[in-house]
Amino acid sequence: MFLTALSTPVSADRNVPPVTPVPLPSENVPHPAPHLQPPPPNVQGLTGGIGINTIVTDPVIDMKVLVIRSPGHADGVYATIQAALDILGTPYGVIDISAGSQPSGTIQASDLWDGVNHGYYYAIFVTTSNVWAWLHANDKAAIEAYERDFDVRHVTWYTYPNPTDYGLNSVGSPTFPLDTFLTTGGQEVFSYLRTDITLTMSFDVWGYLAQPATGADVTSLLEDDIGNTVLAIFRPGDGREHMVFTMSSFYPVIPPSNIHARVLPYGMINWATRGVFLGERHAYFVPQPDDILAWGDRWDAVNHVYIMDTGYRLAPHDLDNVVTWMNTLRTSVPNAAGFMMEMPFNGDGSEQDREDDGTGPVISGTLTAKAMDLEAEFTWLNHTYTHLDFDHPPANYNECRYEIDQNNQTAAFLGFTDYTTATLLTGAYSGLTNTHLISAAYDLGVRYLLANESDLRYKNPSPNTGIPHPLNPEILQVPRYANNIFYAATTPAEETDLYNHIYSTSYTYTTILDITTNQSLGFLLDFSVDPTMFHMNNINDYGGGQTLLGDFTESLYGKYNALYNTDVPIISLRTQDIGQKMWDRMAYNNSDVSGIIACGNQITLNTTNAAAIPLTGISYGGNVENYAGQNISYIPMGSSDTVSIPGAAPKTPAQITGLSATRDGDDRVLSWDATTQDTGGAPLTALTYRVYGIENGNPYFEPAAGNLLAETTGLAFTHTNAINAAWAYAVTAIGDNCWKRESEPARHDYPNVVTLASFTASPAEGAVILEWKTATETDNLGFNLYRAESSTGPRTQLNESLLPSQSPGSMLGAPYGFRDETVTEGVTYYYWLEDVDLYGESTSHGPLGIKFAPGSSVIAFSSSQTWPTSERNLLSIVGLLVSLAAATWVWRKRG
Ligand SMILES: [Zn+2]
Structure with a gap:
């Protein structure tokens, strides 16, 4: 019972016989909502990542919401989320979680992102805290890490408060109905709602009252009158933002039941997606009082019977009255400035207002004359010429064509300017399955055909979509809402009597109006574009300019305006525009x-x-x-x-400055200046720095995950045990903004203490000349030379004491020479050069191989006669071979 959102209203049309309708529930029956148990003892916080925990730079995210739910639990909450997303047309994916503890891997990081920078969801919704608690610790950690790394917001739509996951302590269950109010923070998130809204949680809602936990970073959004919160944003401190709601929701039920499930989801989705999402919403309402110009039935409230066919016809004054009322509504009621009415009319009704038996000029003072006078105040809608029932008996093509075309002729004759031949409303929705009607309508240009939404066959297939006619899909059937302002009622007395007669109730007009507009309020709050059916009887001025349609509209707008801010207008669209909206929505839904x-x-x-x-x-x-x-x-x-829609220009950190290094024992300590600006010179703070390094490689290496040494928020990095090898470093900054872009690398090259430009061996008379040239001698103390008779043999030191650096600390280096006179003809020697730094560390270069030929200058070099051979110093070797004569410092080794 409680799930039956809507009874089937009586179809309000003049030739529809009274039916026995389904009674409206006298009030919304409270329905069971899941009573949440406290989650199991806390499931952990974040767990560390694998390897170096790095910031995701340059993140891109699919514009898709992830909904995690547990079927069978809080399904009303899921229905609320689903309805809200479907109404907006916002793409989402769903993961179902069974009740109870879930095995690890139910949701993995790979379900959420590609491991590089591409996230698959830009908001995460969880239906209830049970789901959140049932997830395995690893899964929960994966979700939290994803939300943190991609700045993805999370909403738990129905929460039992707990301090760890939600920053809230439960302070008990409220007494319903519970009035709640927006805080300042809530007014920002729900900026479309009145700042002074009273949002009442009705008897059929479950939930909890909460208070922020001590020390928790919580922004309360919605509170009761003594400051307990039911909706809040919790920031756990790692960058994540988590919206938590402690009240259940149900959808669909007739307002005011679960009214929060109708008005809050937009703001929650808007918050979670940071106000940028696929889809849209507008509030719509357009009334269509059928059978203008015609005679029709009227309810006799005294005798409780219908006066058929000749019961009522509008007076000219009624049209004047409606225009006056519309103008007042537009100017005095918030969000009603765009109010408009469509007038479905039957041309044959005008015949009685024309001379010469309905063929001559329009007689002044008649309803038709008034309609002509006021035609510009309304949109006119073809309701067929005589209101023919196209089904009983089935009308043939010519009959159908006449009904449509003759009314087009009437519209032209009466000078209706806001009129299109593209729309059609048939009498009592007849003929919608009549092939002749569809053919004739199509031939006459009809592309939009109104249909009865309260008939199961003509409900919107999905929000704001229509139904292409099966006989001709170029004609779109546009669902139209019925309501229980009865077609035959012209006064509150008639409406009340007829309502109570049909439903066996004893309601007052005020109550009936309240019930009836509550139903329409649901459609309005669901942003439905469907028009609403009325009848010409309903715009009868029953006294003081009041009409049933006017009472209804004012009640509806009043309820809307009690919730919504004044800048969320209700839009009235013509049927053809509604139809086009529906086509657009259908194409959008199908666009993938x-x-x-x-x-x-x-x-x-x-x-x-x-x-x-x-x-x-x-x-x-x-x-x-x-x-x-x-x-x-x-x-x-x-x-x-x-x-591709360009966004704001990215803010990338400038290359870091001041990169330097010092030695600390066996460690190398890099440090740099804090990044304070972007590449354009605008202020920017680094979120973190990355240090990359490679050993004995190209100093212009590409910084990549494989050579990342550290990510640090500090301004220094100690590279332990790094002093014995040549290292090249690149350090970058990552911007503290959502681009999280990485700067160009600043580089520091530590080939070792000494950068050797060349080391050569060459023959001379009775000696081997060893020459070397340094490029830099940072911290260099001096050199040793070693010799062996094989590349793996025992080495003998040639110099008796350290050959001192001639350019200590120099960035320029110096040339050196050594004359080894302890050589024997015919023997192959291998030479090593060792540099020794101020810290006692030594680095060996070589060997060079040379065969000392007897008594001649013919030398056979081994393949490694020249060092270095690595790519890094090849360029520096060129042109730097220094002759012995030019060498400033020459030592000799004599036998
Ligand atoms: Zn009608």
């Missing part, structure tokens, strides 16, 4: 659009099928609307199309 968003709202959209893609929160292209303070862009896209 996907979006990827990067920092600065740089967005890439891809479609499979053509559609105009609604994108809220973005101003791009030639079709941008501002609604309720938010931009909505409609991006025209073809099939298999890609559109």
Whole structure:
């Protein structure tokens, strides 16, 4: 019972016989909602990552929401989330979790991102805290790490408060109904709602009252009158943001039951997606009082019977009255400035207002004359000429054509300017399965055919979509809401009597109006574009300018305006515009659009099928609307199309400065200056720094994950046990903004203490001349030379004492020479050069091989006669071979 959102209202049309309707529930029956148990003892916080825990730089995220739920638990909450996302048209994926503890791996990091920089969801919704608690610790950690690394917001839609996961302590269950109020923070998140809204949780809601836990970073959004919170944002301190709601939701039920499930989800989705999402929403209402110009039935409230066919017809005054009322409504009621009415009319009704038996000029003072006078105040809608029942008996093609065409002729004759031949409303929705009616309508240009939404066959297949006619899919059937302002009622007395007669109730007119508008309020709050059916009887001035339709509209707008801010207008659309909206929505739903968003709202959209893609929160292209303070862009896209929407220019940190190194024992300590600006010179703080390094490689290596040594928020890094090898370093900064871009690397090259430019061996008379040239001699103390008779043999030191550096600390280096006169003809020698630094560390270079030929200058070099051979110093060798004569410092080794 409680799930039956709507009874089937009586179809309000003049030739529809009274039916026995399903009674409306006298009030919403309280329904069971899941009573949440406290989650098991806390499931852990974040766990460390694998390897170096690095910031995700340049993140891009799919514009898709992840919904995690447990079927069978809090399904009303899931229905609320699902409805809200479906209404907006915001893409989402669902992961079902069974009740109870889940095995590790149910949700893994690879379900959430690609391991590089591409996230798959830009908001995460969990239906209840039970789901959140049931996830395995590893899974929960993976979700939390993902949210932290990608700045993805999380909403738990129904929460038992606990301090660890939600920053909240439960202070018990409230007494319902519970009035709640927006805090200042809540007014920001729900900026479309009245700041002074009273949001009442009704008897059929479950939930908990909470208080922020001591020390927890919590922003309360919605509170009761003594400051207990039911909706809050919790920031655990690692960058994550978690919205938690401690009240259940149910959908759909007729307002005011679960009214929060109708008005809060937009703000929650908007918050979670940071106001940029695929899809859109508008509030719509347009009443259509049928059978204008015609005679119709009227309820006799005294005798409780219908006066058929000749019971009522509008007076000219009623049209004047409606115009006056509309103008007052537009100017005096918030969000009603765009109010408009469509007038479905039957041309044959005008015949009695014309001379010459209905063929001559319109007689002044008649209803038809008044309609002509006021025609510009309304949109006119073809309701067929005589209101023919196309089904009983089935009308043939010519009859169908006449009914439509003759009313088009009437519209032209009466000078209706806001009129289109593209829309049609048949009498009592007849003929919708009549092939002749469909053919005739199509031939006459009809493309939108109104249908009865309260008939199961004609409900919107999904929010704001229509139904292509099966006989001709170019005609769109546009569902239209019925309501229980009865077609035959012209006064409150008639409405009340008829209502109570049908439903066997004894309600007052006020109650009936309240019940009836509550139902329509649900449609309004669901942002439904469907028009609403009334009847010409309902715009009868029953006294003081009041009408049933006017009472209904004022009640509806009053309820809406008790919730919504004054800048969220209710829009009235013509049927053809409603139909086009529906086509647009259907194309959008079928577009298979996907979006990827990067920092600065740089967005890439891809479609499979053509559609105009609604994108809220973005101003791009030639079709941008501002609604309720938010931009909505409609991006025209073809099939298999890609559109790139540029965002704000990225802010990339400038290359770091002041990179230097000192030695600390066997460690090398790098340090640098704090990054304070971006590449454009604007202020920017580094979130973190990365130190990359490679050993004995190209100093211009590409910084990559494989050579990342550390990621640190500090301004120094100690590279332990690094002094004995040549290392090249690159240090980058990562920006403290959502781009998280990495700067160009600053580099520091530590080949070792001495950079050797060349080391050569050459023959001379009775000696081998060893020459070397340094490029730098940072911290160099001096050199030793060694010789062996094989490359692996025992080495003999040639110099008796250290050959001192001639250029200690120099960045320029110096040339050196050594004359080994202890050589024997015919023997091959291998030479090593060793540099020794100020810290006692030595580095060996070589060997060079040389065969000392007897009595001649013919030398046979081994393959390694020249060192270094690594790529890094090849360039520096060229042109640096220094002759013995030029060598400034020459030592000799004599036998
Ligand atoms: Zn009608």
